[in-house]
Amino acid sequence: METTGPWTRAAAAAGLLKGGRARPSVFAQMSARALAHDALNLGQGFPDDPPPVAVAEAAIEAIRQGRNQYPPGIGEAGLREAIAEHQSRFYGLSWDPADEVLVTTGATEALAATILALVEPGDEVITLEPFYDQYAAIIALAGGIHRTVPVTSSTDAGSGDLVLDVSPEALRGAFSERTRLVLVNTPHNPTGMMLPAESLQAIVDEAVRHDALIATDEVYEHLTFGAAHQPIAALPGAQDRTVSISSAGKTFSVTGWKIGWITARAELITAITGVKQWLTYSSGAPFQPAVAVGLGMPRSAFQELAADLRERRDLLTDGLREIGFRVSVPAAGYFTVADAGPLGEPAADALAERLPTEAGVVAIPLSAFYRDGDAGEASAYLRMAFCKSRATIEQALEQLDAWATPRR
8 A cells, every 4th residue: 555645755855765665764774783783883973971960960859859740841940941041141032931932852843843833835944955854854744845055065275174164145045935934053963064143144134034934953052162152043133033942962961861942932932832732742851950950050061061072073083184084173063074085985875884894983974964865075975973982982083094094
């Protein structure tokens, strides 16, 4: 029996259909290969670190206190208040925790509920490309039309490193009279790039001109290695039309807790809640007070988390450069992009299949973040995670160096 419907469009858009059958995402596939071959997993972005002690202890105490049943669907009041206070303290944004803050089951659910609530069939939704794979799937599920703006690459004349960029003119040119939503992911996954103020302002200007909404994916907001994150909602003219999305998973190394949140004007929160209540209804009760504790940590604690991650970024990128990869130096996040072309490997998708057995290392081809897997000039690029222990990164570099020696 042939089965079609919105889920089929979504699965196809995410590259999860093969021969008419569903298959796991590239992240699940490569993590399975890591287990099967006892390979070091630099593919999937889950950290080796424990959460901050205060955050972990708050979760344990909440469980002991019996906070294990359904919390309110919109989130516990204490967490919503902590989110609003965090937005004010770091970005000067004022939100009413009563009706302008919504707690979600991670940023993934927040993005799904937002797109499904705000996009009608035939509406256009703009993202960068490459993009986090969920975007295409949920846009398709909503019946939207996915428009993309390419991230371009060049070589730094001094260092020889890979430089990634997005043209403000290309951003402006992606808008049309049918644009309903622009999904802004900065800091960016998979590249670690941060959109500069000029690009963010171009998005706001065009959203105002076309009466479009803006949704953001800001899950790496505190893991920046130079300039601080600039939320688009803080720009003039943006707050009233922006749905800002973030989560605790990346910042506090608790990706399995799945606690995210949305801040937006009340009418947008109402529309999104109308969808969210039919997805998960509510999210991890004992983790919500723990995340509230984390959001209340002093600014110095967030800076220490980012500084530690920066050291591991440098460990990985310096090592990959010495091996012979052309690398990007990400401004934020968990990942670096490594070009295997200089090592005689023009097809990163094929290389990623071989690396677990040839080098004992798992990486993700950047083509997994492109529609139809067509990465064009990025076809030789791998995404590698540095949110791992130093011992794991060092061992991976040693194994990659041994693998690459005959190729140099």
